[in-house]
Amino acid sequence: MTATITSIAHYLPEEVIDNHYFESFLDTSDEWIKTRTGISERRFAKDGATSDLIVPAAEECIRKRGISKDEIDCVIVATVTPDHFFPNTAAVVQHKLGLKNAWGFDISAACSGFVFALATASSFVNSGLAKKVLLCGADKMTSILNINDRNQAVLFGDGAGVCIIEKSNDDNMGVIDQILHIDGFGGQYLHMVAGGSFKPSSHETVDNLEHYIYQDGQNVFKNAVVGMADVSAEIMEKNNLKSDDVAYLVPHQANLRIISATANRMGVGMDKVMVNIDKYGNTTAATIPICLSEWNDAGKLKKGDNLVLASFGAGFTWGSVLLRWNLND
Ligand code: ACO
Numbered sequence: 500m501t502a503t504i505t506s507i508a509h510y511l512p513e514e515v516i517d518n519h520y521f522e523s524f525l526d527t528s529d530e531w532i533k534t535r536t537g538i539s540e541r542r543f544a545k546d547g548a549t550s551d552l553i554v555p556a557a558e559e560c561i562r563k564r565g566i567s568k569d570e571i572d573c574v575i576v577a578t579v580t581p582d583h584f585f586p587n588t589a590a591v592v593q594h595k596l597g598l599k600n601a602w603g604f605d606i607s608a609a610c611s612g613f614v615f616a617l618a619t620a621s622s623f624v625n626s627g628l629a630k631k632v633l634l635c636g637a638d639k640m641t642s643i644l645n646i647n648d649r650n651q652a653v654l655f656g657d658g659a660g661v662c663i664i665e666k667s668n669d670d671n672m673g674v675i676d677q678i679l680h681i682d683g684f685g686g687q688y689l690h691m692v693a694g695g696s697f698k699p700s701s702h703e704t705v706d707n708l709e710h711y712i713y714q715d716g717q718n719v720f721k722n723a724v725v726g727m728a729d730v731s732a733e734i735m736e737k738n739n740l741k742s743d744d745v746a747y748l749v750p751h752q753a754n755l756r757i758i759s760a761t762a763n764r765m766g767v768g769m770d771k772v773m774v775n776i777d778k779y780g781n782t783t784a785a786t787i788p789i790c791l792s793e794w795n796d797a798g799k800l801k802k803g804d805n806l807v808l809a810s811f812g813a814g815f816t817w818g819s820v821l822l823r824w825n826l827n828d
Pocket of ligand 1: 526
């Protein structure tokens with residue numbers, strides 16, 4: 500028995516921020532950002548919370564599936580920008596959508612959030628614990644972004660991707676395999692210093708800008724290149740897949756150079772790599788489901804396509820899922 504994605508949708512805020520926007524107040528340039536990251540523009544949400552990015556995507560996802568909201572029995576939200584510490588964002592989403600028969604929770608795994616949540620949701624479906632999981636990867640990164648720090652301001656954007664996970668009508672389709680990793684040594688390179696129990700919020704933490712992203716970009720970069728590339732190659736080897744057998748690599752969108760290195764290691768040409776970082780930057784837990792949703796909307800995915808999802812993020816967390824595309828239609 501396998502679980503599969505039976506519907507998918509995404510939402511991006513309307514406000515487009517191009518690279519030139521940053522040139523007016525940061526020592527940076529459109530050229531530097533494009534060549535070092537692959538990003539040309541991103542979307543910033545003017546107001547609202549992460550749940551407000553999720554709700555329109557979820558409404559569309561449920562509508563496309565043609566089911567009643569009452570059939571959703573579990574909500575999982577992968578995010579590092581929850582609306583609140585508590586209640587979890589899953590509860591906020593459940594309430595806003597009126598999912599009266601659902602339980603749920605949040606997953607915190609940064610840029611690997613969607614991959615970890617997909618593995619979790621599919622095992623719930625396989626075990627019978629849930630039948631129709633609303634799986635949301637969403638982040639309002641502007642809520643933790645230091646806009647005056649050129650090392651991070653240009654990298655991130657806001658967005659949400661939502662899918663429904665159900666039992667596949669074909670056991671050879673859906674989530675076929677996953678390899679997931681965590682290693683806390685990476686925490687020193689990518690974290691938020693304050694606001695948690697380690698260092699509760701105070702005037703001092705606000706004055707010291709400790710509620711923003713802290714990132715040692717070079718160390719994250721080096722580890723991401725190795726981690727994402729290795730885990731993608733490993734899942735191919737484990738499942739006897741040659742590069743010709745892969746329809747698409749679906750990488751987390753953090754930096755085009757990390758994506759290219761991963762594709763290279765897998766022996767997959769860039770024509771088989773989903774890339775939209777140029778338009779949206781890094782939306783953390785949302786990058787992979789937004790890619791899947793866009794490629795699906797464009798009619799580029801066929802039943803039986805082998806998709807290798809690959810992620811790397813804070814923790815460090817990293818992993819890969821082999822998804823054989825099948826919308827059960
Ligand atoms: N504009 C212009 N110059 C810049 C900018 C900028 N926006 N940012 C950095 N620079 C400068 C640096 O100060 C440095 O200058 P110096 O040589 O005078 O000291 C120079 O450019 C090179 O800096 P590097 O840090 O070596 O630049 P690099 O090529 O590594 O790119 C980047 C930086 C984009 C952050 C890259 O390291 C990266 O992508 N890292 C990984 C990010 C990532 O994957 N994050 C994980 C996801 S986040 C999450 O999980 C929540």
